[in-house]
Structures are given as C-alpha cells and as structure tokens.
Amino acid sequence: MTRILRISLLVAAVCILSATSALAAPITYTYTGVGSGQLGQNSFFDVFFEINALADTNNVGPWCCSARQNTHINTTIVIQGLGLHTILTPSHTWNHPGQGGIGQNLGANWITLFEAGMGAHDLASNVGPILENDPAHVNQFNNVATSGGSLTFNSIDHVTFRARTQVPEPTTLLLLGTGLTRLVMLRRRK
Secondary structure (H helix, E strand, C coil): CCHHHHHHHHHHHHHHHHHHHCCCCEEEEEEEEEEEEEECCEEEEEEEEEEEEEEEHHHCEEECCEEEEEECCEEEEEECCCEEEEECCCEEEEEECCEEEEEECCCCEEEEECCHHHHHCCCCCCEEEEECCCHHHCCCCCCEEECCEEEEEEEEEEEEEEEEECCCCHHHHHHHHHHHHHHHHHHHHC
8 A cells, every 4th residue: 555545544534533523513502582671781671682602512411400401612692782792600501391591500590491492402403493482481581790791681572592503514524634635645745
C-alpha cells in the first residue's frame, strides 16, 4: 500500500469518526411571545420577546421530576424596545409527558408549556413551532438576573417553542476530508 493511500485512508477514517461524534451538537431552544413586565428600571407592556438558549445535545439527561433536562451554555433575551440582554441566572430547558419549558437550572420554572409536543420532544433534535394554547399557565418568570437588571414578567401570552440543532451536513464533512487529504499529499510532496 502506498504511503499516499495510507494517509488518505487515515484522513477518511478521521472524517468518519468526526461525523459520528457530530451527533452531539449545539442546539438552540427558542421561546417567543408577547409579554408585560419590568426589566431593571424599565417597564414594558404587551411587547414581543425572544429567548434563545444555547445548549449541547450531549448534555440531555434526567432531573428531579422531569424526564429530560438540558443545561444551557448561554441564554439571551430580546425585549422589543429594550434590546438584547444576557440572562445571568443559569438556566435549562426541561420536559416530561404533556409539558416542558425553561427555568432556573435545576430550580424554579420560568415558563411552562402544557402541550403534548413539548413533553414528547427529546431535547436533542429539531422541533417546532409548538404553540402554548393556554397562556394562563406560562408565567412564573420573577426576579431573574440579566445584564439589563432584574427581569419579571407580569403576563406572558402567545408563547411558541422551537429547537434547532447545528449538525454539520455530510457534504461539509466530505469536503473537509478531501481538503485535508490534499493538504497531506501536498505536504508529503514537498
């Protein structure tokens, strides 16, 4: 077996192993809705908000009375008219049959969605939108630390949940493997 062929096979093996380890990937949980409340010294009334929570699918596991939970790496909130702020209180997305939501990590719930699709989600794949049909049950968001001050929602309505993974496509991995093979071959020639 020639040296170039062995190197090519080694690079291909690395690419294949990378593809299997890519099953654990970043995931973003997004909660959107309309709410009223207080952020620091600023009040807001019936404005759009969006919470984006970045996590890793490799961290999904059981917790307390929830079938699954995933601790967030970073969580931000955009409130119309007040801008983008980082949520400083550690948080997680959780679920069990018939419900799920976002809350303080391994602690109090902030938003609970009582929808079957939310409870059935594995927290590691794409899903949504899942719309909360009974907004009376979603509001437990009180005195949460953010970069803009303490955040409290007095009311929340029209909450929708989505989850999106960021797994590299097989074509991207193939191109990466081909490029690495060519680099190794060029280096060997020199």
